[in-house]
Amino acid sequence: MSGELSPIDKAKFVAAKKAAEYVEDGMRVGLGTGSTAAWLVRCLGEMVRDEGLRIKGVPTSTRTAQLAREVGIQVVSLDEAKWLDLTIDGADEFDGDLNLIKGGGGALLQEKIVATASDQMVVIADVGKEVETLGAFPLPVEVIPFGWQTTQALIEETLVSIDVLGRASTLRMNGDSPFVTDEGNHILDLHLNRIGDARQLAMVLNQMPGVVENGLFIDICDAVVVGYGDGRVEVRDINAGTIEEAMLDFAETDNLFTDLVD
Numbered sequence: 001m002s003g004e005l006s007p008i009d010k011a012k013f014v015a016a017k018k019a020a021e022y023v024e025d026g027m028r029v030g031l032g033t034g035s036t037a038a039w040l041v042r043c044l045g046e047m048v049r050d051e052g053l054r055i056k057g058v059p060t061s062t063r064t065a066q067l068a069r070e071v072g073i074q075v076v077s078l079d080e081a082k083w084l085d086l087t088i089d090g091a092d093e094f095d096g097d098l099n100l101i102k103g104g105g106g107a108l109l110q111e112k113i114v115a116t117a118s119d120q121m122v123v124i125a126d127v128g129k130e131v132e133t134l135g136a137f138p139l140p141v142e143v144i145p146f147g148w149q150t151t152q153a154l155i156e157e158t159l160v161s162i163d164v165l166g167r168a169s170t171l172r173m174n175g176d177s178p179f180v181t182d183e184g185n186h187i188l189d190l191h192l193n194r195i196g197d198a199r200q201l202a203m204v205l206n207q208m209p210g211v212v213e214n215g216l217f218i219d220i221c222d223a224v225v226v227g228y229g230d231g232r233v234e235v236r237d238i239n240a241g242t243i244e245e246a247m248l249d250f251a252e253t254d255n256l257f258t259d260l261v262d
């Protein structure tokens with residue numbers, strides 16, 4: 001059964017499976033969005049079902065909320081949970097300092113709120129997401145629909161004085177219509193190619209009227225669990241500075257490969 005998955009999907013799965021070990025009974029857990037996070041939700045659902053794990057999950061999107069309920073995880077709102085023990089989420093890019101680009105799935109706003117309200121954020125990613133410098137992946141910026149073209153122009157103009165290689169941006173589409181986030185906003189994808197100073201850029205973007213949030217996660221992530229297509233995983237922990245390596249066995253989890261959900 002595992003042969004049906006591409007190496008990238010196997011890598012995402014093993015990262016998620018390994019990260020599920022961080023989750024302990026009684027925890028309030030932020031549940032990320034995207035295909036890698038969907039694997040995590042499925043793994044946690046299996047632990048709830050088979051091992052009696054009791055957790056409260058705070059989803060970062062309507063998609064994740066639906067999947068979490070489907071697999072039997074108790075879903076609560078962030079305001080009900082108030083503060084979280086742990087958030088596990090995917091990423092579009094991570095660098096050596098574990099700074100991230102997120103928002104490829106359009107859920108960056110809830111993802112950042114939830115991750116920031118957590119004692120610990122663990123990112124799960126296939127090794128292809130690792131970069132030396134952030135910026136090859138277009139940076140998602142959530143903007144309010146009112147005057148979005150003016151906001152876009154302001155962003156592009158401001159980027160002239162920022163250390164980036166490109167400054168074109170595109171409105172994310174969903175078919176013929178603009179993509180709409182769970183909060184009713186739009187997403188501008190900034191094609192920067194290379195971000196020299198991600199911290200500065202994140203601050204500058206968030207000062208602009210019309211910008212709700214940007215997809216740079218600076219000093220938020222505590223550890224990245226990196227998955228490889230052959231089942232290998234590495235844990236990069238920013239606090240302990242350690243790298244743990246392990247090999248996961250696909251055979252035990254074949255049933256999870258039957259229906260990958262995103």
Ligand SMILES: O=C(CO)[C@H](O)[C@H](O)COP(=O)(O)O
Pocket residue numbers: 032033034035036037089090091092101102103104105106107108111
């Ligand atoms: O930030 C995200 C959604 O807003 C995702 O975590 C990110 O896009 C990675 O997605 P995937 O796990 O499908 O590669």
